[in-house]
Amino acid sequence: MARKEYAFYPGCSSQKGASASNYLTSVHSMCNTLDIKMTEIPDWNCCGASVSYAESGELPRIAMNARNFALAETNLPGQDIVATCAACWLGSRESKERLEHNSGLMADTQAALKEAGLQIKVIPEVRHMVEVLIEDLGYDELKKPIKKPLNGMKFAGYVGCQTNRPFGIAGESFENPMYLDKLIETMGGEAVPYDQKVTCCGGALAFSEPEKAQAQIKDIIEAAYDGGAEMLVTPCPLCQANTEVYQGQINKKYGTKFNMPVLYYSQLMTLAYGGTAKEAGLKGQVIRAPKLEQFAG
Amino acid sequence: MSDLNQQMAAKYQNNFLREIEEQAEMGEWVKMCMQCGLCSGSCPTNFHAGWDHPPQELFMMIRAGKRDEVLKSNSMWMCTSCYNCYVRCPRKVPVTHVMHGLAEYAYRIGQSPKNQPTQHLSKTFWDNATKTGRVNEVKLTQSLYFKDGIGSGIKKAMEMQAVALGLVKAGRLNPLEAVGIAHKCKDIKGIHAMLAKANELEAQHKAEKAKA
Structure with missing residues (x-):
């Protein structure tokens, strides 16, 4: 039996061929090393993300999340739900909180779930992958399997919004959370100080208001360079995509020369645990990370 | 005016605050705002074009009964869901959710800007x-x-x-x-x-x- 078992909620972006498939690859490698068993919630669905608010309304959005709760509870009883995506985690936690504090909403949700042949008895805990790493294992345990520390590499830990606000990681401040820096340093890397650690990447507005979002992304990348970082590291699929894939457009617009790789914490951990470039999903970088590819050998 | 909009305007008459409290998700929080402006200063899109009325201004406009100006505004559609305002509000107003709620309501009754x-x-x-x-x-x-x-x-x-x-x-x-x-x-x-x-x-x- 594995050391820890969880009901895994990968989310739409972390599917094969989707925009965060490299996240998924590296999470699997990392969890293998740490002896964490992640069983996908059977037939899980989209959380609705934040931006669906105008079309969805409250009850339909919460019903979508409740369906995942019911499926997890029925098929993987007693296991916490673990999301790797910030939006999935936030959408699920928000739904859990509202359902547990509003009996009318709960009754309506149960009525909706009944149409899909489901019901909720107890809503499982909803955790983010980094909470599992920090709270259930701890930095000391995360250090043990290291075979190749990331010595001499400089990273800007980009926490962003939704793994930080409104819930965040217990014991961390909203304005200057330290857990990502600590994870980087635990893996032997250097976490550089810079002033845009919790700045918003624009989120979904990268699609609908690209100029506004790209202005924010520019500030983040610029600050990371100013801080001396070689790479950005993030716990969120949308932060990762937004800060990586628009660098070319930002360069055209602002005359900058950005070319900064953007990694997930799980990719760093996989590499420090001795994983290959393939196991870390390094081929999934739009801006390749030659230094890490070389390091992986 | 759409049917639903006419219905709502007739029902709530000049009490736009009550309309928002009853019809918009999290609208009941609007009255808690004390106009400190921390939400507006915390908003990442406030400093770009488009945010005509930052959150605390929208809250006051709702109380002042400026129905058309609020519902037709582009402003709440500028929310990136970053939750900066939400965690900083000294009155614990879930500003992010109120912005979503206002936008959803304006859209539902057909008053939101077209092609937004x-x-x-x-x-x-x-x-x-x-x-x-x-x-x-x-x-x-x-x-x-x-x-x-x-x-x-x-x-x-x-x-x-x-x-x-x-x-x-x-x-x-x-x-x-x-x-x-x-x-x-x-x-x-x-x-x-x-x-x-x-x-x-x-x-x-x-x-x-x-x-x-």
């Missing part, structure tokens, strides 16, 4: 996600590019070509999803039945409040 890009994204995203239970990223991108017709869609697609090609090359955008070889839920029928019920109940509750 984030409004279009919201509808496109939800329709895309609920069609099969999971987001089809290729189709989502396509419908976003082509929202203003084929000509401008091709232009946008050309501008974004480098971004899209980069993702395809990295194995993070699968063109096959466009032709239906996509991730989806097994119980799509169940999801649709569940959502139909949820929509029915939500509309029912809102109508009950407006009648009371």
